[in-house]
Amino acid sequence: MSANPTPKRPRVLVIAEAANPEWVSVPLVGWSLAHALRDVANVHLVTQIRNQEAIERAGFVEGEDFTAIDTEYLAARAHKIAEKVRMGSNRGWTTVRLIENLIYPAFERKVWAQFKDQITSGGFDIVHRVTPLTPTVNSLLARKCKRAGVPFVMGPLNGGVPWPREFREAQVREREWLSFVRSVYQLNPARTRSLGNASAIIVGSRHTQSEIPKRFQDKVVYIPENAISRDRFAISTPPKAGDVMRGCFIGRLVPYKGADMAIKAAAPLMKEKRFALDVIGDGPELEPLKALAAELGVTEQVTFHGWVAHEDVQSVARQSQLFIFPSVREFGGGVVLEAMALGLVPVICDYAGPGELVGGDTGYKIEMGTREQVIERLQTQLSEICDAPEQLAEKSAAALDKVEQFFTWPAKANQVRDVYDWVLTNAAKPNPLKHHVSTLTGGDHTQIETHVPYTVSS
Template sequence: MTPVSRRLRPLIIAEAANPTLTSAALVGWSCAKAISAQTDAHIVTEWRNRSDFLQAGMVEGVHFTAINNRRLQHLSWSLATKFSRKGSFSWSLYAVLSNLVYPFFERKLWQTFGPRLSAGEFDLVHRLLPLSPTTPSWIAPRLKQIGVPFVLGPLNGGVPWPQGFEDLRQQERDGAGRLRSFYRFSPGLKQTRECAHAILTASRTTLHEMPAHLRSRCIFMPENAVDLEKFPPSPKATASTGANAPLRISFVGRLVALKGVDMLISAAAPLVRSGALHLDIIGDGPERERLQSMVQAENISSGVSMDGWIPHAQLGARLRESDLFVFPSIREFGGGVVLEAMALGIPAVVLDHGGPPELVPPGTGFVLPMTTRDDIVARMRQLLTELHGDPTQLQLAGELAQAHVRKYFSWEAKAAQIHEVYRWVLGHRAAKPDWGTPMGFAPPEADAETPVKSVLHPALVPGHGI
C-alpha cells in the first residue's frame, strides 16, 4: 500500500482525559497528547477538563474541543460516592453509572462534529476513552454510514477476582461487579464492536471476551506507558551488598486490601528484622492504619518507611533508591507503576493475574503464581531471601526491563504503534500490526511490519527466569 504524504487527521474521543489527574484520566491525556505530536489530531473531551487542557498549552478549537455534559457526569459521580463504602470508592458502581451517562456526551459530540466528519475533515475517529470494554458508542454506526473508520480502545476491564480472596471482594463491596456478566446485553454494545475497524485490547482478559469473528480486528496493546522525562531510563547502579547495606524494596499504590501490601509486609518482616532489607511503602488509603499496626506488631518500624503519597513528579527520584519493586496486587487491570519502575532499571515482582504479568517479560523481573495467601507470602519471602543473597542478578534484569520499556512502552512508542493501526485501517499498510500477545514477549528480531507469533507468559518460580 502507498502511504499518504500528509499527516493523518484523527478525531480522538477522550472524555475523561486530564493532565492533572491520575489513572485513566492521565493515561488518556498522555496518549492523546503523544498521538497529537505525530498527527494533526483533534481531541474531544469533557468540559470539566477544559481549564487543565488550556493550562497545558492546548488551544481550544485548534487542538481540542470541550463538550459540556457536566450535570450528568456530576450526578453519576455523586451517586457512586454516596453508595460507596466509606474510604473505598466503588469504581465498579461508577462504571455502571458512567455507561448510562456516556451516550449523552456522544450525542453532543455528534451535533458538533457530525457535519465535519461527513465533509471529510477527519480521516478516522478513535475512541481512546472510556477504557471500559462495556461502554457502547452511540456514534459508531453513524460513522459506518458515512464511511469514516472507527478505532476502539485500548479497552481493559473485567479481570475476575482470584479464588481464595472472597473476603477481599466483600471488603471492597464489589456488588456492582457481580452484574458485569450482563454487560453483553447492553444496548448498542454489539453494534459498536461490529462497526469498529480496529479494536485495541489492553489485556488478554479483554481479548478473550471478544467474539471469535472479531478477533481479526483485535490488536493487543496495553493502555499504559511511561513518560521518559519523569522516569528516564538511564543506567542504574548495582544493588548494594553487605550487612550495613540492606536490599531496598518498594511498593507504590493505593493502600487498599486488594493491593496485597499486608502479604508484602508478612513476607518481608523476618528480613527487615535482621537488617537484610528495607521496605518503602509509598501511598495512602483506608488500609494505612491497619498496615502500620502490622509493622509495629512485627517490630520492624525502623526498617519500614510509610510516608504517604508523594507528588508524581518526585516519584522517579524516590523509586530510584530501590533495588526491587514489589507489586503484589491480586486484581489489577493495568499496572502502569510497574512500567515506571522498570523504566528506572528496577525489576518488578508481580502476581500472575490481571495486567501486571503482561508487562514483565521473562528476564526482566519475577512473576509469582497466583495461589493462596500463605503460599504467596512464602514464595515472596523465598524470593527476597534469594535476592538478598545474590543481588547482582538484579542489574541484568533491570537493564532488560529498561530496554523493554524504551522499545514498547514510552508514550512516543505507543503513539507510533497507534499510528500504524491508523495506517492499517486506512489501507496504507497491508498487514495488521502485531507486537505479540503479550506485547513485546515475541522474539526481538520481529518488528511492527511483520506479524509475529503470540507468546504466552509462563508463571515464573521465585529465583528463576532472570
C-alpha cells in the same frame, strides 16, 4: 477497508472524555496518548469541559487543538449518586463505572452534533475513541462513522479482570458487589453493534481480548494501555545496592494491593537487617499496616511515606533496587512500568496486567494462590535475591530496554499509527507487541494465553 494510500499524516478526531495532564489513572492515559499521537497524526482532541483549564495550561488552544464538551451537569449528579451508592470513598469502583456509563451517551451525542458536518464531509480520516477505557461502554458514534465511510477505532479497552477465587474476601471488603455479575454487559445488543461497526478494536489486556466475540477477533490489536512519560519518570539506572537490599511498594493501601503481603514476606530479612521497605501511598489500610510492622518487630525497617505527588514518587523509589508489588487485581499495571523505567526490578503476582508486562528477563513473577501461599512464595523469592543480588543488574538493564522499546508514549503513538495505516489501507494487520509477548511466553504468541482460564467469547 479502503485501498487508498494512507495520508502522510492522517487527520484524526480523538475522543477522550477523560483526558487531563494534571490527574492520574484513566485521565492521564487519555491525555498522554492523545498528546503523543500529535507526533504521528493531525489530531483534534475532544474531551469533557472539566479538563479544559488543565489542557490549556499544557499549551493547547481551545477550538484549534481541542474542543471541550459540557455534560458536567449530568456528571456532577452521577458523582453524587455514586458516592452514596458505593458506601465509602475509594471503594465500589464497579458501581461507579456503571453509573458513569449510563450518562456517557450524552457526551457522544454532543460530539456528533458538533462534528457531524466535518466527519461526513471528509474532514477526518479516522475517528478514534480513546476513553472510556472500559469495554462495558458502547459507542453511538461507531455506526454513524461507518455510515459516513470514516473508520472508527476503539481503545485501548481494558478492565474487568476477574477477582482471584482465593481473594473473595478482599473483593467483598472493596464492596465490589457488581463485579460478581459484570459479565452481563456482554449480552447488551448495543455492544455487538459497537464492535461490529468499529474498524479496529485496540485491547489493553489479554483478558479484554478474551471478552471480544470470535467473529470480531480479526479487528483486534493488542496494545497495553499504559506507557511512560519521560518528563514524569526519567529513565535511568538506580543507585547500586549497598549492604541492605531496599524495596519499595507504590499503590493505594487497600487489601487487594497486597502491601501487607510485602511486609510479611520481607519481615524475616528485615529482622536480619538485610532488607528495608518503603511504602508509598495512602488509604484505609495505612494504620493497620503500621500496626502490622510493629507487631512483626520491623518498624525501623519499614518507612511509610503516605501520599506522595506523582511527579515526586521517583525521588523516593530510586533509592530501591526492587519494586515489590503483590497486587492480585491490576487491569493495566502502569506503576510497574514506572518502576521499570527507574531501573527497579519488579517482583509481582503473575496475574492480569503486571503479568503481561513482566517477563523472566525483566523481573520475578510470584505464582497466584492463597494469601498465605503468595506470602510464602514471595518470601522465598526475596531471600534468593538477597543471597545473590548480582542477578539484578541484568534484569534492571533488560527492564529499562523493554520500557524504552515498547512502553514510552512516543512508542505507543507509533504502535497506534500502525493501526491507523492498517484501517486506511490494505496493509498487513499490525502486531506491534510481537517481540515483547514472545519474551513472556518463550516463543511466538498469536493465541490468547493468560494466567487464568480465559476463553474467547463465542
